Amino acid sequence: DIQMTQSPSTLSASVGDRVTITCRASQSISTWVAWYQQRPGIAPQLLIYGASSLKSGVPSRFSGSGSGTEFTLTISSLQPDDFATYYCQQYLTDSPWTFGQGTKVEIK
Amino acid sequence: QVTLKESGPALVKPTQTLTLTCTFSGFSLSTIGMRVSWIRQPPGKALEWLARIDWDDDKFYSTSLKTRLSISKDTSKNQVALTLTNVDPADTATYYCARKPSAQDGMDVWGQGTTVTVSS
Numbered sequence: 662d663i664q665m666t667q668s669p670s671t672l673s674a675s676v677g678d679r680v681t682i683t684c685r686a687s688q689s690i691s692t693w694v695a696w697y698q699q700r701p702g703i704a705p706q707l708l709i710y711g712a713s714s715l716k717s718g719v720p721s722r723f724s725g726s727g728s729g730t731e732f733t734l735t736i737s738s739l740q741p742d743d744f745a746t747y748y749c750q751q752y753l754t755d756s757p758w759t760f761g762q763g764t765k766v767e768i769k
Numbered sequence: 770q771v772t773l774k775e776s777g778p779a780l781v782k783p784t785q786t787l788t789l790t791c792t793f794s795g796f797s798l799s800t801i802g803m804r805v806s807w808i809r810q811p812p813g814k815a816l817e818w819l820a821r822i823d824w825d826d827d828k829f830y831s832t833s834l835k836t837r838l839s840i841s842k843d844t845s846k847n848q849v850a851l852t853l854t855n856v857d858p859a860d861t862a863t864y865y866c867a868r869k870p871s872a873q874d875g876m877d878v879w880g881q882g883t884t885v886t887v888s889s
Binding site: 662695696697699704705706707709710711714716748750752754755756757758759760761762763 | 806808815816817818821829830833865867869874875876879880882
């Protein structure tokens, strides 16, 4: 399976900070990457698909970039609602899909 | 409105077979490009993708679990089932189903999850 290595595993930040999370794929996956946010006790929610397309209704402070093997999720100005765990996921069409290990964004 | 809901036993014994059902509304798994996946999350751990079934009945499984997993659909009932054989306490997790409406999209709508404990 394609491995997705996400970093950092934990990130401490303050409201208003710019935050970047990185995901590296074990082989090239073009832009077949999604990012999800998960708050405790709740199902994950899709933020970004196709590496950089923002899902309708998701605040514009979230953005994604990258292609091939390196991908980033950026939150331009961290808000109180954004303290959560974030996962990348690859979805190459004719392969098993995989998630990264997650990044927990904590209050500094 | 698109919804998905997981159902199944809350407790299973080791070595038994676990069967979970995802019942959905607001879309059809006959629609070209539509996919439904199962994902699980052990307590305090990361998400793990398990399996998916496509509108054309293509099926894909996690490599590490594929000998124990089976996924199927009943389009007329709007249901997707997942079976996991020979369960072990390591299979204790919250199990989610989610839909993916096309190749380009991510998994845009998820069920609330169902918690399964494997214990004797």
